[in-house]
Amino acid sequence: MTSAPPEVEGYDKYAFEPFALTADLAVLTVREGRLHVLLVERGQEPYAGAWALPGGFVLPEESAEQAARRELAEETGLSGDTAARLHLEQLRTYSDPGRDPRMRVVSVAFTALVPDLPEPRGGGDAAQARWLPYEDVRHLAFDHDRILADARERVGAKLEYSCLATAFCPAEFTLGELRQVYETVWGVALDRPNFRRKVLATPGFVRPVEGPPRRTGGRGKPAALYRAGEATALHPPLLRPEGRSA
Amino acid sequence: MTSAPPEVEGYDKYAFEPFALTADLAVLTVREGRLHVLLVERGQEPYAGAWALPGGFVLPEESAEQAARRELAEETGLSGDTAARLHLEQLRTYSDPGRDPRMRVVSVAFTALVPDLPEPRGGGDAAQARWLPYEDVRHLAFDHDRILADARERVGAKLEYSCLATAFCPAEFTLGELRQVYETVWGVALDRPNFRRKVLATPGFVRPVEGPPRRTGGRGKPAALYRAGEATALHPPLLRPEGRSA
């Protein structure tokens, strides 16, 4: 129906049980071949002492995405400029009544993919912030377990048909590092030569770095360096071996 | 940051400028080879007289999805049971400050794909409801132009890697009707034999109807009837000819 409830129709904004809006973030990274999530320890009730996704209330003059960027910068110690440029994607909105015991809180969840960053300083308040391995994460506050699971599934699916994987890598990376992103998120081993062939055959996925400055330091033969290309979509997609999609 | 604004921290829910939450629906169908959208004419300010997506306020004890189903049933005259079973997908949340001149309204948008339904009766109030061709729709109320464009893009992308196209078809349909869904949404012509081969080669996409009851009434040779299968994902995907993805 198009009509507003009587309270709103009459513009009495305050007579109605109010909603609060939060922005929560599933910030993912790949560290030592494992998927990690940025979590904060709650300093106050409800769920004091529990781990939770970083996030907070959307202020009256902000959009949910602006709030997410602001919270992300505050939590991770990223410069506001870095946070402003970050790839941030709206995941889903969680609106079940009762998901927050205090009042009706609706959360717009975002996903961010970042390269391996230094350990975050805790946020402004008492809460500490840490990277934790995805597999070890359990019993987050509120419905954040569900949000995190949704984020992981979405990211896994997006790797198939977008160039998003480069967001997990630093500015310059090797194809081996890029491949490890896929292997970590999907939890499968990929054939090295085939992966290479596929990535290089997709125009705009990666761009070779000028001159042959190669990265050494690992075990084997030094690898050529690449930067993320200008493409965002992957046609045709890079499908998971026995994959499923959402 | 994890701490709530002071007003909420102290549990004074009413001291804060309140948010209102709405659920809006982009209900799409294919009619006479064209994509159509279900729209309502607004009966009251703001945007009185303008066309808008159906939708309305989320009630205190509802989730956004429950509100969307309720609104859909009210608007289209569908039975509540039909609406409850309908494929409803959360699209995105729109939270820009100022998107509603009355107050801070955050909208959770949903997409619904339905078969060609009878013309809807108007909703409970004075507003009329109608199917309008997607191409003719312009200048919707609020930011609904943007929501509708996002919905179309999402649906186009989802047809590639999901079995969603059957949602546009009645319970029993021909492969020609299914193909027309793709052609209409993507705006391209598909090769008939190739489309047929691809759909039938995907396990669980469609199931033939028992016995050879064939549909006549159109021009050419009668076609076999199918029902939607149990599969939801399409592996490998059915890619648009020169497609792009989101």
Place this chain on the structure above:
DNA sequence: GCCATTTATAGTCAAGGTGACTCTTAAAGG
């Protein structure tokens, strides 16, 4: 210093999917 190990990169080959196309069948319409 030598060798096993590890990783990058080049290349091969067969199977399967895809796009373009042809042909036949079965209805409707004038």
Place this chain on the structure above:
DNA sequence: CCTTTAAGAGTCACCTTGACTATAAATGGC
């Protein structure tokens, strides 16, 4: 009765893909 329209069967060349082999260039252990 003949044209038109669409369903459905089938063909064929090309390209992608997965599986696999081979070589190059680094590290680490001995």
